[in-house]
Amino acid sequence: MAALAWLLIPLLAAIGAGLWGSWASRTRRVRSDGPELDGYARFRAAMEKTRP
Structure with a gap:
């Protein structure tokens, strides 16, 4: 009986490894970088403006 416990x-x-592997390799929704890049472009434009 103890041998069966060690085999379990x-x-x-x-x-558990199989479940974790299938969870880790699942397809995820791809987020585009559009909004982040737009925000960065606005930030750079604001920083490049000269103050009077």
């Missing part, structure tokens, strides 16, 4: 540990670890 790697089995559960393999199942």
